[in-house]
Amino acid sequence: PIETGLGLQPLRKLSLFFFLFNSQKKKRMKQALFIVSALFLVVSLINGIPIANPGKKSMLAPLAPLAKAMGEQEIPAIKITKQLPEGAVVADAISVEANPGYYCPTCVNFMNSAVDQLLNILINTGLGTTCGVLCGYLPNVIEARICDFICEFAGIEAFIKLINITDPDPIWFCMEIDQLCPINDNAAANITSVSVIPAVGKQGDTFKIDTVYRVSNTIGSGEIEFIVVPPDQNSFPFGSAFLLVWQQPAVYAATWAFEAQPYEHEYFVPGTYFVQSALCEGTCNSIHSHSFTLSVRNSKFVIRA
Numbered sequence: 348p349i350e351t352g353l354g355l356q357p358l359r360k361l362s363l364f365f366f367l368f369n370s371q372k373k374k375r376m377k378q379a380l381f382i383v384s385a386l387f388l389v390v391s392l393i394n395g396i397p398i399a400n401p402g403k404k405s406m407l408a409p410l411a412p413l414a415k416a417m418g419e420q421e422i423p424a425i426k427i428t429k430q431l432p433e434g435a436v437v438a439d440a441i442s443v444e445a446n447p448g449y450y451c452p453t454c455v456n457f458m459n460s461a462v463d464q465l466l467n468i469l470i471n472t473g474l475g476t477t478c479g480v481l482c483g484y485l486p487n488v489i490e491a492r493i494c495d496f497i498c499e500f501a502g503i504e505a506f507i508k509l510i511n512i513t514d515p516d517p518i519w520f521c522m523e524i525d526q527l528c529p530i531n532d533n534a535a536a537n538i539t540s541v542s543v544i545p546a547v548g549k550q551g552d553t554f555k556i557d558t559v560y561r562v563s564n565t566i567g568s569g570e571i572e573f574i575v576v577p578p579d580q581n582s583f584p585f586g587s588a589f590l591l592v593w594q595q596p597a598v599y600a601a602t603w604a605f606e607a608q609p610y611e612h613e614y615f616v617p618g619t620y621f622v623q624s625a626l627c628e629g630t631c632n633s634i635h636s637h638s639f640t641l642s643v644r645n646s647k648f649v650i651r652a
Contacts, residue, residue, distance in 0.1 A: 425589050427571075430559075430598040448592035451521055451528035451568055455590055457493045458517035461485060465494070465510050478503050497524065518568050518590065519635040529593055531567030534628040536560055536641045539598075541624045543648040548607065550615045554648060555604045558624040566594040569641070572625040573603045578618030585613055588631060607650060615650055622646045 468484045481503070482494035498506045501524045509520050521528040538560040548554060556573050574586035587603060601624075607615040623645050625631050629638025 425587075425601060425603045427589075427599055427601045430600055446593065447526070447529040448568060451592045452590060453493065454497055454521035454524065454527045455517045455568075457490060457497065458515075458520050461487075461490050461494060462510065462515060462517065462520070469507065469510065476503070478506070481507075497527075500524065500527075514634055516630040516633050516635060516638075518570070518630045519633055519638060522568060522629070522637055528568035530637045531565055531628065532637060533564055534562075534566045534569065534641060535564035536562040536566060536594075536626050538624055538626055538642040538644040541622065541644045541646040543622055543646055545648070547649045547651060549651055550607055550609065550617075552650075553604055553606050555602055556622055556624065556646070558601045558603075558644070559598065560601070560626055560642065561598045562594055562596050565596065566591050566626075566628055566641070567637075568592050569594075569626065569628045570631050571601050572623075572627065572631045574623045574625070575605070576621040576623075577613070577616070578620060579614065579616050581612075582614050582616070583612040617650050617652045619647055619649050622648065 464485060465481070468481060472481070472484070478495050478498035482491045482498055485491040485494055501509070505524070509515055509523055518528055522530050538558060540557075540559045542557045544555045544557065545552065556575075558571065558573075560571075569591045570588045571591060572586065572588040574584055576584045585605075589601075589603075609615050623643060625643045626641040627633075627639065628641060629635065631638075631640065
């Protein structure tokens with residue numbers, strides 16, 4: 348199998364890691380690009396023109412090393428492989444400009460980490476500010492720099508408006524910023540199997556949830572979500588969700604593992620545990636546009652005393 352790491356990101360703090368990617372592009376004249384992009388944004392909004400200028404994303408080239416610096420200490424928590432038919436040839440990697448979701452993981456990881464802080468900053472400082480001032484309040488230097496790039500890219504007014512919207516989930520937020528996360532409202536996929544290994548185990552064992560799914564129409568930006576429901580009322584359901592970006596038609600196998608080690612609100616008592624895998628365009632269970640469930644499939648496993 349061919350491992351496909353592009354666009355794969357966990358979105359929950361339970362197993363958060365940041366996508367690492369590199370860019371060979373050199374820094375350009377930031378101020379000039381910001382002015383050109385701002386003028387383009389204003390003219391487009393006035394005339395009702397959809398903003399889809401691939402060259403504009405060159406503004407964000409410096410985000411690549413920043414994303415790497417943010418995530419280089421993290422460990423991947425999921426593995427996804429593309430199942431290729433016998434004799435198939437793997438295509439060459441596409442360029443940054445040709446990949447519509449190249450900057451999506453950076454944007455989503457940043458928003459997942461900083462959206463609550465930005466909301467608090469806006470409440471305490473008011474709306475009359477600039478990108479530099481707003482982002483400068485973030486305590487993490489790398490996050491502040493990423494914030495500044497994305498804010499300038501979107502424009503301060505649009506950036507603030509999106510942050511202030513009720514429940515601004517990270518994927519939707521980055522979809523709305525000139526499709527830093529690409530959108531496909533016609534995405535289609537089906538989960539064909541979900542299994543847990545081992546099917547029967549004991550407290551302290553490591554369980555793996557294997558999910559196989561077929562994408563029939565490209566997922567623009569979405570999630571694969573894993574949820575485990577314990578048998579007792581004292582334990583909370585738990586799980587994780589992972590970002591999928593521009594996942595094209597093929598059959599994929601995703602594996603997520605966890606250790607059944609008791610901790611706060613998770614006791615792993617003996618009994619039958621129900622497992623659900625879900626595949627979504629956008630964030631699963633989101634209230635926002637471009638977000639819907641593609642497929643759901645269930646399984647179970649048993650913990651014995």
